[in-house]
Amino acid sequence: MLQFEKINTVLVIGGGVMGPGIALSYARGGYTVRLADISETALETSKRAIEGHLETMAEVGEIETEGKAQISERVSYLADIKKAAEGVGFIAEAITERKDAKKALYEHLDTFLPEEAIIASNTSFLNIFELMPARRQPYAVISHWYDPPHIIPLVEVVRGPETEECVMAITAQMLERCKKVALRMEKFTPGFFVNLVQKALGDVANYLVDNDFCTPEQFDVAIKSSVYPRGVVLGYFQKADFSGIHTYGTVVMENGAEDAAKTLMGHYHRGEYGVRAGKGFFDYTGRDIDGIFKERDRRLYEVMKIAMENINNKL
DSSP states (O other): OOOGGGOOEEEEEOOSSSHHHHHHHHHHTTOEEEEEOSOHHHHHHHHHHHHHHHHHHHHTTSSOGGGHHHHHHTEEEESOHHHHTTTOOEEEEOOOSOHHHHHHHHHHHHTTSOTTOEEEEOOSSOOGGGTSOGGGGGGEEEEEEOSSTTTOOEEEEEEOTTOOHHHHHHHHHHHHHTTOEEEEESSOOTTTTHHHHHHHHHHHHHHHHHTTSSOHHHHHHHHHTTHHHHHHHHTTHHHHHHHOHHHHHHHHHHTTOGGGOHHHHHHHHTTOOBGGGTBSSSBOTTSOHHHHHHHHHHHHHHHHHHHHHHHHSOO
């Protein structure tokens, strides 16, 4: 039976944009990491990227300077995938977002991997469960990182129709050992949590810019000085609790969109209007409501200060 404690080595396949950062993250978590790519050039680039990331981490105090070598030594680079997979129980696949390439890789891995080896794909949108050989289905999972993976905490862990619970649990535990935020999604949908949101936002952004409502710079300033920093403190649903679900519900009804917001409207019709009502998407029963608002404001001031520094000092 698969056990989290017995996985000490991780194979990362793909030395492109995401692979090096994923490999570095597992190495920081204490794992022995083998980074494999059929291209020697990609491996050389990956090694330089990881060394560069370690330099920056030491400069900003993310790691101790003396710890760079220890982390670096945990990562090896191999052009032979079969050799790299020897004795490995967890494979992080981070190759190109092409169905044919992923399908070919999974079929190749199926010829020599132990049956219980976990294959975790970093795909952003593809349904890898349609591409995976049948006997691999129970041990297949999506583990989707965000760029740059060695900095962004979120990793979405997405279950396939036959994925075993132990695979979901082990994948999340490994990520948490690497200080990542492992968010489970219990069934596949293209884009998962965040890319679905980013697509919707991107559609609106492109519409506004393409039709001369604003410039790219104006749009970015608008988002960076409002939605993004506020989201750090409140997210989306808790923001509704603070603003008042009665307001959201009224807007939904005025637009005839109740079927598109069933959970929201359920709270609305039950009078669960948010923080002031003691309950909304979250439960505030028995808490100091005025104190909650004060703490919200304190955190927003802190985050907005950083946001404004980034707006006023462009990259």
